[in-house]
Every structure is written in structure tokens, then in C-alpha cells.
Amino acid sequence: MNGNNTVGRKNNTVYIIAGQTCTGKSTVAYYLAKRINGEIVNCDSVQIYKYMDIGSAKPDKKQMEQVPHHLYDFVDPRDNFTVAQYQKLALDTIDDILDRGKTPILVGGTGLYLNSVLYKMDFAAKPVDMERRKELEAIGEQQGSQYLHQLLSAVDPDAAARIHPNNMRKIVRAIEAYELGDSIDPMNKLQPNDKYEFRFFALTMDREWLYTRINRRAIKLMRSGLIDEVKRLKAMGLTADDQSMKSIGYKETLKYLDGEIDLKEAVYEIMRNTRRFAKRQMTWLKRYDDVNWVEIRKGEAVSQVLDQILAGVPEAAAQK
Incomplete structure (x- = not known):
């Protein structure tokens, strides 16, 4: 800039x-x-x-x-x-x-x-763990996005409230953000x-x-x-x-x-x-x-x- x-x-x-x-x-x-x-x-x-x-x-x-x-x-x-x-x-x-x-x-x-x-x-987040991402995506494919959304609700209820239960991509990213200690803050x-x-x-x-x-x-x-x-x-x-x-x-x-x-x-x-x-x-x-x-x-x-x-x-x- x-x-x-x-x-x-x-x-x-x-x-x-x-x-x-x-x-x-x-x-x-x-x-x-x-x-x-x-x-x-x-x-x-x-x-x-x-x-x-x-x-x-x-x-x-x-x-x-x-x-x-x-x-x-x-x-x-x-x-x-x-x-x-x-x-x-x-x-x-x-x-x-x-x-x-x-x-x-x-x-x-x-x-x-x-x-x-x-x-x-600040989006300069920590490096993404691709193995963990693949693991979460696999869980989502097997158990469904609703199951992943429940996991997210348990660790970051604010993020879960903002994300639709069917939006698997955002749910996975939110879980990643939580695990990396880099979750998106509310406004x-x-x-x-x-x-x-x-x-x-x-x-x-x-x-x-x-x-x-x-x-x-x-x-x-x-x-x-x-x-x-x-x-x-x-x-x-x-x-x-x-x-x-x-x-x-x-x-x-x-x-x-x-x-x-x-x-x-x-x-x-x-x-x-x-x-x-x-x-x-x-x-x-x-x-x-x-x-x-x-x-x-x-x-x-x-x-x-x-x-x-x-x-x-x-x-x-x-x-x-």
C-alpha cells in the first residue's frame, strides 16, 4: 500500500x-x-x-x-x-x-x-497445516458439514454462529483458525x-x-x-x-x-x-x-x- x-x-x-x-x-x-x-x-x-x-x-x-x-x-x-x-x-x-x-x-x-x-x-496468519486441512475435509465428507459445525460450536461458538452449517469450506477454515490461535475477531x-x-x-x-x-x-x-x-x-x-x-x-x-x-x-x-x-x-x-x-x-x-x-x-x- x-x-x-x-x-x-x-x-x-x-x-x-x-x-x-x-x-x-x-x-x-x-x-x-x-x-x-x-x-x-x-x-x-x-x-x-x-x-x-x-x-x-x-x-x-x-x-x-x-x-x-x-x-x-x-x-x-x-x-x-x-x-x-x-x-x-x-x-x-x-x-x-x-x-x-x-x-x-x-x-x-x-x-x-x-x-x-x-x-x-491482519491476514498474515501462521502457515496452514495442509495435512490437518485434508483431515478435516475428510471428516466433513464422511460425517457431513453439520457434524463439523458442531465441532466448531464446541471450540468457537461465535464463529459457528456466523457460519452456515452447510458451508463446509468456511467451517474448516474457522476450525483451522481456532487451532492456529488466529480466529477472526467479532466486529x-x-x-x-x-x-x-x-x-x-x-x-x-x-x-x-x-x-x-x-x-x-x-x-x-x-x-x-x-x-x-x-x-x-x-x-x-x-x-x-x-x-x-x-x-x-x-x-x-x-x-x-x-x-x-x-x-x-x-x-x-x-x-x-x-x-x-x-x-x-x-x-x-x-x-x-x-x-x-x-x-x-x-x-x-x-x-x-x-x-x-x-x-x-x-x-x-x-x-x-
């Missing part, structure tokens, strides 16, 4: 546009960037992947051409990508944008990615990253309207070619075991293509799982003390949303 350059900067502000899925974060961030001479930095763990455009709901290509967008569409979906890798790239990108006199706008809804920027999270124990001045906004909207938008998007994904996109990913050798294919939209479509469910069930599962994800996102966002909530109302122009975000920011006009 270019930490030594912060002293000479006129601006060290980083905007964060977070919020639940389907609240229009990408659109708001795009127009905000145009107003304040900003550049957008992705904070979504699915939009990092190449070849996964429809299901991940990446920003509009025309918008990406008109405003610089960073950390989108650059990881092969067959590769695992860690929070530590994201943190380094995100912080380096933020520094580069600031050094060029622009304003970074971090956009997305992946909580761990966001935390890796907001807090001083109230993390030290804030005071290198930047964060302006943290979370978009929200009426729940019924949000759920309607979620349901409509599930249908739109199918009409836009999600099935063909997943077929191409399958042809590349990707399966349900790959990290990228566990994302909402992809895992359900994969089940349809594998004959496990019919198309109607796939669409229903996408709707249901997205609604559940939106609830988890809200729970996560409520943990932050310094978040500014911005309610999106029906019929409201984007300019009105930006006025809420920029209210009380005197330099906003000067950055146009």
Missing part, C-alpha cells in the same frame, strides 16, 4: 455504498461518482469473477465505460479467492485513486470484504482503519417493495440468459463444489441443469434464497455504529438519493 502518500493528500475520503441486495447500490454509486469525481471499487464477492455477468448483476457496461470501475470481472471462477487477497487489492486501489486526486466509492454487500477495508484485519473487537475518512451509507427500502424487486429480478435473470451462462460455466468444468458456483442464482440454476429440480422450482429457490440473504445483510449492517441509513422510496429520483448522501458535505459541490 502507498501509506506514505497520505500526508500530502488533500482528500482522504472514502465513500461506502452498502445495503441489501436489489436496493440499487450500483446505480446510486455510478451517479455519485459522476457528481463527486469518483471511481468505483467493487465490494461484492461474486462480481469479482469473469464469465459470471448475468447472475452476479454486474453494473451496466455503459456505466462501467463512463466511470472507472475497479475489481470487477478479474478472477477466474475456477480459482478460490480469499478475503486477504481482496483486502490487499482493495486498499491498493483506494490509495491509487486518492493519489490521483479522485474519490473512491466502495460498493457492494459482502460483509467480510467490507470489514477488511473498514478495520485493521466489536476489531480496531477501525483510521487511515481513511469513511463516509458509510447503507441503502434500504420498504420490505414489501424490496421483496417485489427481488422476485422480479429472479425472473429477469432467467429471461436475460442465466441458464446459458451457467451452461457455459459447466462446460468450463465448474461444479457445485466450486466456491463461485455456490452463489445465489448459480447454485439453483446448476441444480436445474443437473435435473435435481425443475425450472419453476429453480426460480422459486432463487427468490427465496435472495430474500433470506437480504435479511442476513440487514442483520450484518445493523452491527455497524457509524452507518448512515438512506431510505429509497418509490418514485424517488436518483438525484434526491444523492442529496441525502451529500447533505452536510461542503466539498461535494467543489468536486463536481
Whole structure:
């Protein structure tokens, strides 16, 4: 990171546009960037992947051409990508944008990615014991992820509460972290990253309207070619075991293509799982003390949303 350059900067502000899925974060961030001479930095763990455009709901290509967008569409979906890798790239990108006199706008809804920027999270962990990892993975294959989750609950209940019982990869990593004495601290124990001045906004909207938008998007994904996109990913050798294919939209479509469910069930599962994800996102966002909530109302122009975000920011006009 270019930490030594912060002293000479006129601006060290980083905007964060977070919020639940389907609240229009990408659109708001795009127009905000145009107003304040900003550049957008992705904070979504699915939009990092190449070849996964429809299901991940990446920003509009025309918008990406008109405003610089960073950390989108650059990881092969067959590769695992860690929070530590994201943190380094995100912080380096933020520094580069600031050094060029622009304003970074971090956009997305992946909580761990966001935390890796907001807090001083040291991922320089002890070397991984690959033999132990293989042993834990073998236990998971034989006994099931629920069994591993129970093991994790016994040694690190806080981590177990944060991790879904079916997410074997995260359960194994959490057990490893505990055994290495390097478990991830809960947010109230993390030290804030005071290198930047964060302006943290979370978009929200009426729940019924949000759920309607979620349901409509599930249908739109199918009409836009999600099935063909997943077929191409399958042809590349990707399966349900790959990290990228566990994302909402992809895992359900994969089940349809594998004959496990019919198309109607796939669409229903996408709707249901997205609604559940939106609830988890809200729970996560409520943990932050310094978040500014911005309610999106029906019929409201984007300019009105930006006025809420920029209210009380005197330099906003000067950055146009």
C-alpha cells in the first residue's frame, strides 16, 4: 500500500455504498461518482469473477465505460479467492485513486470484504497445516458439514454462529483458525482503519417493495440468459463444489441443469434464497455504529438519493 502518500493528500475520503441486495447500490454509486469525481471499487464477492455477468448483476457496461470501475470481472471462477487477497487489492486501489486526486466509492454487500477495508484485519496468519486441512475435509465428507459445525460450536461458538452449517469450506477454515490461535475477531473487537475518512451509507427500502424487486429480478435473470451462462460455466468444468458456483442464482440454476429440480422450482429457490440473504445483510449492517441509513422510496429520483448522501458535505459541490 502507498501509506506514505497520505500526508500530502488533500482528500482522504472514502465513500461506502452498502445495503441489501436489489436496493440499487450500483446505480446510486455510478451517479455519485459522476457528481463527486469518483471511481468505483467493487465490494461484492461474486462480481469479482469473469464469465459470471448475468447472475452476479454486474453494473451496466455503459456505466462501467463512463466511470472507472475497479475489481470487477478479474478472477477466474475456477480459482478460490480469499478475503486477504481482496483486502490487499482493495486498499491498493483506494490509495491509487486518492493519489490521483479522485474519490473512491466502495460498493457492494459482502460483509467480510467490507470489514477488511473498514478495520485493521491482519491476514498474515501462521502457515496452514495442509495435512490437518485434508483431515478435516475428510471428516466433513464422511460425517457431513453439520457434524463439523458442531465441532466448531464446541471450540468457537461465535464463529459457528456466523457460519452456515452447510458451508463446509468456511467451517474448516474457522476450525483451522481456532487451532492456529488466529480466529477472526467479532466486529466489536476489531480496531477501525483510521487511515481513511469513511463516509458509510447503507441503502434500504420498504420490505414489501424490496421483496417485489427481488422476485422480479429472479425472473429477469432467467429471461436475460442465466441458464446459458451457467451452461457455459459447466462446460468450463465448474461444479457445485466450486466456491463461485455456490452463489445465489448459480447454485439453483446448476441444480436445474443437473435435473435435481425443475425450472419453476429453480426460480422459486432463487427468490427465496435472495430474500433470506437480504435479511442476513440487514442483520450484518445493523452491527455497524457509524452507518448512515438512506431510505429509497418509490418514485424517488436518483438525484434526491444523492442529496441525502451529500447533505452536510461542503466539498461535494467543489468536486463536481
